Amino acid sequence: MNSFALGAFALAAAGTGAAQVPHDPEPTITVEGQLPERTRHFVETLTQTFGSDQQLARWNDPVCVATMGMDGARVPLADVQQSIDRLFWNALVVRRDPHVATDGTDTMTLGRFVVDRIRQVAETVDIPVAHGRCTPDILIVSASDADAFTRTLVKRHPALGRPRGFNGFGGAGLAPPSQIRPLLVSRPVRWFHTSATGPAADVGVGSGARSGWGSSFQASRIRLATRENMVLAMIVVDPDRVVGATWDQLADYLAMVALARPRLDADFRDAPSILSLFTPDGAMQDRVAALTPEDRAFLRALYASDTGHTATMQRANIVDRMRRPAPSTSR
Incomplete structure (x- = not known):
């Protein structure tokens, strides 16, 4: 285990203090051994969906990872939000404009370490990874006042909290209304994911599928x-x-x-997962040193599952795959 502490963790954005937003009790996740009901619950909490007809989202294009403010330099809030603006427009409009570099130095910094680790994990579970210069679609920002930063983010971008399809791009509402409440709760780490509905990988011309983004419908x-x-x-x-x-x-x-797409308001404190690192009240518990076999089994199963199925069928397939013997892999 890397022994470096995070005491010098950098500050990315300035802001004013914020009151915590009350929130509902979190669902508790416990996975023990290979009990199918516990595995199902674990999978459900790692594959958040919004609406009964939404399929499970995953990265189907190569991922590009970037960090801001994690390496000692103070990043002005305006610069952070300008970068976020570009990313939001990339999400709203059919994207990939390869103009943002993730790192231009050879020095191992925390930011570069995080980028390299996410790429490494992705490659070990067969998630496609972009190499060279690319537009980041995974952005990790260290914010000195994360509460104020997040409030400003939500206020600045009206697409946050809008329903899917509000702008005509099918699934490109940046975060559904149900994600905003937990996003504004003070936490060590908070997140949201944006997904868009597109044609299945094996659907060709004349199949009856819409081209570009569109809402789900059953082909057979x-x-x-x-x-x-x-x-x-x-x-x-x-x-x-x-x-x-x-x-x-x-x-x-x-x-x-x-x-993955874990629920932000879930309680992973008793799960055999790296997500147990922080409890719902923000305390850190040193139970797990790294990704667990269950974490890796889930990621492998998610990215091996058939994206053309309903969420219910896809989750069942993930649970079945997770209960199979894990292949031998090196870290």
Whole structure:
């Protein structure tokens, strides 16, 4: 385990203090052994959906990871939000404009360590990874006043909290209304994911599927003509509240958040997962040193599952895959 502490964790954005937003009790996740009902609950909490007809979202295009404010330099709030604006427009409009570099130095910094670890985890579970210069669709920001930063973010971008399809791009509401309430609660790490509905990978011309983004509809009794594509993951870290975690723990925690779609308001404190690193009240518990076998099994199963199925069928397939013997892999 990397022994570096996070005491010098950098500050990314200035802001004023914020009152905490009350929230409902969190669902508790406990996975023990291979009990199917516990595994099902674990999978459900890692694959948040919005609406009964939404399929499970995952990264189907190569992921590009970037960090801001994690390496000692203070980043002006205006610069952070300008970068976020670009990412939001990339999510709203059919994207990939390869003009943003993730890192231009050879020095191992916390930011670069996190980027490299997320790429490494993605590659070990067969998630596509972009190399070279690319437009980041996973952005991790360290904000000195994460509460104020998040409030400003939500206020600045009216697409946050809007329903899916409000802008004509099918699934490109940046975060549904149900995600905003937990997003505004003070936490060590908070996040939201944006997904868009597109045609299934094996649906061709003349199949009856819409081209571009569109709402889900059934192409047959077995499979759907659509799939749910992750297009943006925005993660905000409060540097003062993650002090005490190792680089390995924090990087793996961020990898699990970025590559899955865990519920922000879930309670993972008793789960055999790196997500147990922080309790719902923000306390850090040193139970897990890195991604667990259950974490890796879930990611492998999610990215091996058939994206053309309903969420219910896809979750069942993930549970079945997780209960199979894990292949031998190196970290």
